[in-house]
Amino acid sequence: xxxxxxxxxxxxxxxxxxxxxxxxxxxxxxxxIGVGAGTSGPQRAIDEVxxxxxxxxxxxxxxxxxxxxxxxxLEIADKQMSELSCHARGAYFLFPEVHTVxxxxxxxxxxxxxxxxxxxxxxxxxxxAAGTGRFLDVMAxxxxxxVSDLAELGAKSTKEVGISSTCTVFAESEVISQLAMATDKCxxxxxxxxxxxxxxxxxxxxxxxxxxxxxxxxxxxNTGIVHALEEELGHTVHTSPLTQYNGAxxxxxxxxxxxxxxx
Amino acid sequence: xxxxxxxxxxxxxxxNPAKQLADFKAAGKKVIGVLPYYAPEELVYAAGMxxxxxxxxxxxxxxxxxxxxxxxxxxxxxxALEMLLDGTMDQLDGVITPTICDTLRPMSQxxxxxxxxxxxxxxxxxxxxxxxxYGLKFTMDQYGNVRKELEKIAGKEMTNEDIQNAIxxxxxxxxxxxxxxxxxxxxxxxxxxxxxxxVLKASWFxxxxxxxxxxxxxxxxxxxxxxxxxKGTKVVTSGIVxxxxxxxxxxxxxNIAIAADDVAQETRAFxxxxxxxxxxxMSLALxxxxxxxxxxxxxxxxxxxxxxxxxxxxxxxxxxxxxxLFMQQFCDPEEMEYPSLKKALDDAGVxxxxxxxxxxxxxxxxARTAIQAFGDVLEMRK
Numbered sequence: 001x002x003x004x005x006x007x008x009x010x011x012x013x014x015x016x017x018x019x020x021x022x023x024x025x026x027x028x029x030x031x032x033i034g035v036g037a038g039t040s041g042p043q044r045a046i047d048e049v050x051x052x053x054x055x056x057x058x059x060x061x062x063x064x065x066x067x068x069x070x071x072x073x074l075e076i077a078d079k080q081m082s083e084l085s086c087h088a089r090g091a092y093f094l095f096p097e098v099h100t101v102x103x104x105x106x107x108x109x110x111x112x113x114x115x116x117x118x119x120x121x122x123x124x125x126x127x128x129a130a131g132t133g134r135f136l137d138v139m140a141x142x143x144x145x146x147v148s149d150l151a152e153l154g155a156k157s158t159k160e161v162g163i164s165s166t167c168t169v170f171a172e173s174e175v176i177s178q179l180a181m182a183t184d185k186c187x188x189x190x191x192x193x194x195x196x197x198x199x200x201x202x203x204x205x206x207x208x209x210x211x212x213x214x215x216x217x218x219x220x221x222n223t224g225i226v227h228a229l230e231e232e233l234g235h236t237v238h239t240s241p242l243t244q245y246n247g248a249x250x251x252x253x254x255x256x257x258x259x260x261x262x263x
Numbered sequence: 264x265x266x267x268x269x270x271x272x273x274x275x276x277x278x279n280p281a282k283q284l285a286d287f288k289a290a291g292k293k294v295i296g297v298l299p300y301y302a303p304e305e306l307v308y309a310a311g312m313x314x315x316x317x318x319x320x321x322x323x324x325x326x327x328x329x330x331x332x333x334x335x336x337x338x339x340x341x342x343a344l345e346m347l348l349d350g351t352m353d354q355l356d357g358v359i360t361p362t363i364c365d366t367l368r369p370m371s372q373x374x375x376x377x378x379x380x381x382x383x384x385x386x387x388x389x390x391x392x393x394x395x396x397y398g399l400k401f402t403m404d405q406y407g408n409v410r411k412e413l414e415k416i417a418g419k420e421m422t423n424e425d426i427q428n429a430i431x432x433x434x435x436x437x438x439x440x441x442x443x444x445x446x447x448x449x450x451x452x453x454x455x456x457x458x459x460x461x462v463l464k465a466s467w468f469x470x471x472x473x474x475x476x477x478x479x480x481x482x483x484x485x486x487x488x489x490x491x492x493x494k495g496t497k498v499v500t501s502g503i504v505x506x507x508x509x510x511x512x513x514x515x516x517x518n519i520a521i522a523a524d525d526v527a528q529e530t531r532a533f534x535x536x537x538x539x540x541x542x543x544x545m546s547l548a549l550x551x552x553x554x555x556x557x558x559x560x561x562x563x564x565x566x567x568x569x570x571x572x573x574x575x576x577x578x579x580x581x582x583x584x585x586x587x588l589f590m591q592q593f594c595d596p597e598e599m600e601y602p603s604l605k606k607a608l609d610d611a612g613v614x615x616x617x618x619x620x621x622x623x624x625x626x627x628x629x630a631r632t633a634i635q636a637f638g639d640v641l642e643m644r645k
Contacts (some may be wrong), residue, residue: 083632108629121640122640
């Protein structure tokens, strides 16, 4: 029987990710470009994943686009789906016992309730950037540190510093005030992590938190946020090394299911 | 006339209220702007003038109104003032400002201060205790004030018979709109979300007898069609205004039809008829007293969450799979009602999403994601 190759493309607001699957089970290749919707990122991510797998676009049995910029790929993709459905599907593939998915993306936060692999309920943040990846970008810039260093620095905190959880602009002003008072950056960062966690947990409780809790999206790489979420939620939060690829993985899985049904 | 021609005519009216206003004025008619909610439009009609609804704008930007408005006022009220200030509605002969919500109450004074040099601003305070005799009397007194102000603008007095005739015209229009809502659900392949909205929105910008004649013609054509075998999903919409074509197009992109609505600008505005009564002013007061399941109005049984259950039942009875709540930012009454509504929907097993909207939204990326995902959820629950 012929192998089925499906490609999932997740065009986020800050990054473009691709996952190529063989027969819905084996990840053949993946790619990530650090720019998203409206940039060259999606095409570069596609070129990269195809090159890594030694395949062409024509060899793909199904291409499914997801993410904020999914509609920009209508000429390339066979179908587009919302990233919520794809994150649910990806998380279920990685964690078959999952019931709650927390996805913190570049510009929004989503909490999904999963029942037997199906998304049955969800909540998204409103238009405010608080609690999103953008919030962390803004704070890292003010603190003159790399976003990738936030977790390590936050872990060195020795004192609790409260940062507003309601508004990115006000929180930025608070951080500047703390810096002016010579507060240790590590303590401020820890306060920022708890601020994000507090915001996200408020959203999660509206959906209802049920084990297993899985965190997806790029922010899941920040262990400071993961630990703060665990403290606030009172639940273990599971992450995967594939966390950033979870949406693209879900898209590739949906593509495979589509092909399977047609066959 | 074909369905397509009729739908295009409604769409043209819904998209061009300024042209409607200019055409009415060119025809020598006087036109009264009517702000939300529950203003007795019948009195405007009875005075021989044209009432035109003012529910904000999906294309304007708030600029001049900022001088008068707190930032948390809803964009519907702010954009209404903006259009009255920037010349868009300079041809109006007057405006009625009901005060039933916490924003419209202070806004009525802003309108008066900002506009009284331009046009008469007619203040209208509805009573919350609207059922008892004293409530009906209060409503009649208030409507009496509105009547007198309208008579001054019209330059003639209106008779009891004039008002009774207007009530008949409006009751017929309300009945036609209720029928259309049902037909729109039965024929949601033809009456898509944007078309449904345009038909209902046009009612605010046309003389009701002319509107009703056209709508009854559309209803008659729709009745000839077989009920569609809809393969997509159906929802009930709720909120104050859900008339942005770009937002509603997302429903169409995702094969989501509107089975019914709990929208203030739509069904909430034509749910209740005015009863036949020898005293026409009493008819209008009784009509207001009969308004029920309304976010803004006093409900002596509110602890029973009747409104929430009413909306949940509306979803079930209309054949919808879920509810999309358009939460106007920052509407206190709708926000404060939400926990009760959510509880009733959850208890009834009705899926819903809440989308924060305002009339200055130009990008609907987040709403697109939420609506598409909600469509996926509903599809799985079917």
